Amino acid sequence: MSVKIPNKTINCQNFINGEFTNGDGEKIKVVSPFNGSLIGEFSSSNRNLVNKAIDDAQIAQRLWADVPMKERTKVMFNFRNILIRDMDEIAHLKCSESGKNFDEGKAGLIKGIEVLEFAIALQNMDIGGRVEVSRGVSCEYRREPVGVVANITPFNFPAMVPMWTIPIALTLGNAYIWKPSEKTPLTSMKIASALKEAGLPNGLFQVLQGSKDTVEAIIDHPSVKAVGFVGSTKIAKAVYDRGTAAGKRVLALGGAKNHIVLLPDANPEMAGVGISDSFTGCAGQRCMAASVLLVVGNAKDTEKHIENIVARARSLKLGSDMGAIITKAQVTFLKEAIGKAEAAGAKILLDGRKAVAPAGMEEGNWIGPTILDNVQPGSEAATIELFGPIISIIRCIDISEAMKIENSVTYGNACSVFTSNGALAEKVIKMASTGMVGVNVGVPVPREPFSFGGVNASKFGHGDITGQHSLDFWSNIKKVTVKWEKQNDNNWMS
Secondary structure (H helix, E strand, O other), X not given: OOOOOOXXXXXXXXXXXXXXXXXXXXXXXEEOOOOOOEEEEEEOOOXXXXXXXXXXXXXXXXXXXXXXXXXXXXXXXXXXXXXXXXXXXXXXXXXXXXXXXXXXXXHHHHHHHHHHHHHHHHHHHOOOEEEEEEOOEEEEEEXXXXXEEXXXXXXXXXXXXXXXXXXXXXXXXXXXXXXXXXXXXXXXXXXXXXXXXXXXXXXXXXXXXXXXXXXXXXXXXXOEEEEEEXXXXXXXXXXXXXXXXXXXXXXXXXXXXEEEEEOOOOOHHHHHXXXXXXXXXXXHOOXXXXXXXXXXXXXXXXXXXXXXXXXXXXXXXEOOOEOOOOOHHHHHHHHHHHHHHHHOOOEEEEOHHHOOOOOOOOOOXXXXXXXXXOOOOOOHHHHXXXXXXXXXXXXXXXXXXXXXXXXXXXOOOEEEEEOOOHXXXXXXXXXXXXXXXXXXXXXXXXOOOOOOOOOHHHEEOOOXXXXXXXXXXXXXXXXXXXXOOOOOOOOOOO
């Protein structure tokens, strides 16, 4: 299904206290990556507006904290039903501003709904515990909200990434401040409308459109107790440093340079499709995309795999099978990176610079899948996050050499291995310096309740942003010790 691009400019507004309102700062335009058309514009939120929205959220949160979790989850259940009802409409909108094809846009929303379903289940999963720890003495824990929390999200997943955190944070009793990417603000209005229709009380979910100044105002506000972020490593570190310097808890997910280890015994069909789809899916604009292929073994044993990967990638049609790049500047950067790799000695097996834009979308931001062979470890193509449909092949003698290369990169988001040998797969799992590992899976995103998160320069802060390991970030644990009667036992608690 082709993406439906808005034929008029949408006024992207803030959502504050249950109402859509305009910002009061500079005007920012939203351009569709598909055809370069103007599809939206908004006014940034200045510090005064940010402060008022957060102050109002704090008042609403105090009331929300007293609502039993089972009642909070009723709102989340309504929210789920609305998102499912409006799924196609939301998918078209989010694709039009982010450049994804329709299937990718829909899949991202489905993954977000999966996190929402996990949040709904918290009423039955995370019920605390009470234990008699000594005669007449009991201990228990109670999970309580942090207060007002904030999340700053990237352009590449306008619905999925915010949906990683919105349901869990709200279900746990927090108020939520959301600053969407200035490149993709349209989707935020649909999510805000869905929450309002679901019955979420006013003030608990505030959307503030803007750019860097808006982000800094949100982080600086003393009532914001926790900050989540997903984006580049450079900005993730800046957000982490600013937030923690102000005494806040911060979980900032950064960039990636994900590796796939390809062994000769891999299933050819699984490897060809899995590896190709990993680096071309979402036009390579995702932190889980493979960008380095570590081919282990001699050319005779591995060439069939390379041929399958090239054939699969070459068959993709721009505009339908693979979407657009977010900006023209990023297209220029990717083309220059390919040129640099070629100049450094890489052999181009598939050149995306030669791809032709879809008919009628010549003004869009397009580049095709690109496969670079004989890339040298330590080169820019092997170490820098390019964020596009480009994969670099490095030839390795054995697994030890492959994992030495994988371990040398500063990032630590994901690593996969394609093999039919369980022992060799386990070796890669143990040696990978990443937070997520896949076996015969090109994009090893965990399913709920297993949590999402990397290590090293791919994450600043502790815990993960989804799943079971996210709960302690979005809440506080209160420990309660109770004794009602004096006991005759002579122990330290009596």
